[in-house]
Amino acid sequence: MERVFLKWVEGLKFLLTDTENHQVLLDTSKESGGEGKGFKPIHLFMASIACCMAMDIVLILKKKREDLKDFSVEITGERANEHPKRFVKIDIKFKVNEEVNKKSLEEAFLLSKEKYCSVLHSVLNKPEINFYFE
């Protein structure tokens, strides 16, 4: 069972806490009624997919004894114009140092995409979502 908590701070700011007591402030942009003081939820959503895959890729490249020195990921997303302004497209660009074998990188990516990435597969195959009020 995975568990996290949100606590309203003020305005549209919420403090996110996990069971290990990591914390991060969420907010939204001024145009959306916030103050831009924290991460937008939609940014955490797009980052969660890419970071889950990036972690898989690091783990697999290490197992393949590849000399990973640099690894960065740029994630961009296009949203619909009309409410709910959902993402219509997300582009994930991985960049590793050139010493990493291209075939190893491709295999690591495919293993994450096809077999291991929990977040990607939670988006591709949506979970049941239930709501409760206390």
Added chain:
Amino acid sequence: MERVFLKWVEGLKFLLTDTENHQVLLDTSKESGGEGKGFKPIHLFMASIACCMAMDIVLILKKKREDLKDFSVEITGERANEHPKRFVKIDIKFKVNEEVNKKSLEEAFLLSKEKYCSVLHSVLNKPEINFYFE
């Protein structure tokens, strides 16, 4: 266009940065090969859905001039046992102070769920996801 960046730090740790320079460390649990020093991607995923809705609800309750004093959300998720261990179920429990009118809360929730929540609708209606290597 939404844009965020991940930069590998060491181990399975990645630093997430948005275009406003907010930063947060991501990591995974020791059982999964990390050191538990940052947020797990799957936790940011589940939090992003709930926080997007919570922000909508605050905004709508304020417009309805409800006396919101406390608002907390607990999010729990059940994952499949087999890889990719995707979420099969996510439960989102909203709790507001008792002075908030129940009907207003229900209306705010339904507006978010049916009309406004970008993250929820990106999960319910999956985006195209493309991958690139530089």
